[in-house]
Amino acid sequence: MKEKADRERIRIALLNILEDEEEARKKAEREKEKTLSIINSLPDGLFLLSQNFKIILVNPQFLKFFNFKKKEIIGLSLKDLLLKREFKNLKELLSKKNKKKIFKKEIELWGKFFQITTIPLKSKETIFLFHDISREKLIEKAKSDFLAMVAHRFKTPLAEFKWTLDMILKEDFGKISQETRRVLEKMYGENEKMISLINELLQFVKLEEGKISLSLSKVDLKAVVEKELKNLKTLAQRRGIIIKTNLEKVPLLLLDKEKIAFSIFNLIENGIIYSYPQGKVVVSLKKKNKEIVFSVKDEGIGIPQKEQKKIFEKFFRASNAQEKESIGSGLGLYLSKKIVDLLKGKIWFISKEGKGSIFYLSFSK
Amino acid sequence: MKKVLIVEDDKYLAFLLKKKLEKEGFLPLVSNSAKKGIEILKKEKPKLVLLDLIFPKEDGFKILKKMKKITKAPILIISNLDQLKDIKRAIRLGAKEYLIKANFTPEKIIAKVKKYLKNA
Numbered sequence: 001m002k003e004k005a006d007r008e009r010i011r012i013a014l015l016n017i018l019e020d021e022e023e024a025r026k027k028a029e030r031e032k033e034k035t036l037s038i039i040n041s042l043p044d045g046l047f048l049l050s051q052n053f054k055i056i057l058v059n060p061q062f063l064k065f066f067n068f069k070k071k072e073i074i075g076l077s078l079k080d081l082l083l084k085r086e087f088k089n090l091k092e093l094l095s096k097k098n099k100k101k102i103f104k105k106e107i108e109l110w111g112k113f114f115q116i117t118t119i120p121l122k123s124k125e126t127i128f129l130f131h132d133i134s135r136e137k138l139i140e141k142a143k144s145d146f147l148a149m150v151a152h153r154f155k156t157p158l159a160e161f162k163w164t165l166d167m168i169l170k171e172d173f174g175k176i177s178q179e180t181r182r183v184l185e186k187m188y189g190e191n192e193k194m195i196s197l198i199n200e201l202l203q204f205v206k207l208e209e210g211k212i213s214l215s216l217s218k219v220d221l222k223a224v225v226e227k228e229l230k231n232l233k234t235l236a237q238r239r240g241i242i243i244k245t246n247l248e249k250v251p252l253l254l255l256d257k258e259k260i261a262f263s264i265f266n267l268i269e270n271g272i273i274y275s276y277p278q279g280k281v282v283v284s285l286k287k288k289n290k291e292i293v294f295s296v297k298d299e300g301i302g303i304p305q306k307e308q309k310k311i312f313e314k315f316f317r318a319s320n321a322q323e324k325e326s327i328g329s330g331l332g333l334y335l336s337k338k339i340v341d342l343l344k345g346k347i348w349f350i351s352k353e354g355k356g357s358i359f360y361l362s363f364s365k
Numbered sequence: 366m367k368k369v370l371i372v373e374d375d376k377y378l379a380f381l382l383k384k385k386l387e388k389e390g391f392l393p394l395v396s397n398s399a400k401k402g403i404e405i406l407k408k409e410k411p412k413l414v415l416l417d418l419i420f421p422k423e424d425g426f427k428i429l430k431k432m433k434k435i436t437k438a439p440i441l442i443i444s445n446l447d448q449l450k451d452i453k454r455a456i457r458l459g460a461k462e463y464l465i466k467a468n469f470t471p472e473k474i475i476a477k478v479k480k481y482l483k484n485a
Contacts, residue, residue, distance in 0.1 A: 144448070147448070151446060151447050151448075152419055152445045152446065155445040155447075155466065155467040156375065156378075156445055156466070159445060159467045160375070160377055160378060162467065162470060163466075163470055166470035166471060166472060167384070167385065167470075167471055167472075170472060172388060195468075198467075199447075215449065231468070
């Protein structure tokens with residue numbers, strides 16, 4: 001009697017185990033189907049590379065991107081895939097297949113632009129994800145082409161004017177009177193302002209995109225300062241401003257050379273423009289503890305106390321600045337601050353109206 | 366007299382450069398189209414080339430590449446394109462200098478010409 005009851009209990013237990021297993025199997029099956037339908041409906045192309053570098057899974061979008069048939073791809077090694085469509089740009093990926101980290105790269109393939117991500121899994125397989133960024137690249141190129149066209153269209157007439165005035169002043173077209181010289185010099189200066197304004201506006205447009213790309217390299221700040229000083233030599237001479245320099249040799253810094261040159265140019269230019277006639281501007285570059293500090297000191301009009309907190313605002317020009325220089329974009333300091341912030345530096349100033357200002361830029365070594 | 370080739374589609378700027386170069390004792394040759402510029406380059410073998418990059422129908426960079434194959438003379442770019450990537454590209458393709466028109470004057474350009482022709 002007991003044996004029969006025992007056997008019955010064992011039978012029921014076994015049936016329960018089988019039911020549970022069936023349940024688990026069905027659950028796993030549903031999970032697998034869910035995962036597969038997610039993978040198959042992804043707008044990105046995807047394939048899975050096995051431990052021994054063969055493709056074991058591929059989604060419809062990947063096949064669609066490159067006009068493959070599923071049976072051509074499954075089981076292929078990465079090397080063979082590269083040969084199939086002459087994907088030589090993908091060669092770099094070959095070396096990434098067994099790295100531990102996620103790897104991202106923008107690559108052009110078959111006329112389209114992709115951001116390719118390789119994701120190594122704990123199970124030693126690797127996911128390859130292809131995200132189509134062709135449209136973004138097209139927009140980027142359109143913006144870049146537009147800026148180049150604006151630069152060309154606006155700066156060409158200004159260059160023509162500049163060159164003509166310069167040649168007349170150098171008497172290449174014959175002698176000119178003192179009075180003619182004076183008025184033409186003034187025009188030359190106003191034209192230079194226009195060129196500076198266009199440059200600031202272009203820089204502003206580039207930075208306001210939101211998509212700001214820095215191109216970093218090891219920059220010798222001393223060389224940059226010296227070059228910008230050279231660019232501003234004529235401006236200083238024309239205004240009778242003496243520039244004194246105090247430039248130390250400083251270690252190389254990881255910076256965006258073009259953008260930091262713009263900021264340095266802007267600060268020195270301000271020092272010159274807002275000085276009183278025959279004034280003095282001191283440009284320094286020194287190492288101070290763990291920082292490298294660049295400064296421009298002038299004895300010019302300074303910034304009124306009440307307006308100091310707005311000085312880095314877009315389009316802001318101090319009231320006394322507007323009086324002294326009718327033309328100005330109000331963008332120079334705004335852009336310089338934006339650039340310095342992006343490069344993880346600091347920008348600040350001390351100023352007293354009627355006495356002058358000192359503007360500082362610093363970066364940590 | 367040293368021959369200097371100016372390849373610039375802006376006829377007015379080309380005229381200004383030509384006048385300045387003549388004054389300084391050079392022999393300027395002017396072409397307003399890149400294609401004609403290459404013909405003159407082959408025929409006249411100038412000692413230096415001033416090349417713009419923007420032409421209405423031609424690609425300045427392609428012209429630069431072609432010219433580098435024809436001549437060893439220094440090629441100075443004069444352009445208003447100021448994007449770093451264009452500057453880097455021109456230098457990489459063999460231009461000796463990249464002068465942005467709005468930042469230079471004819472006098473300063475001549476100074477650069479003299480610098481590169483000092484040893485020619």
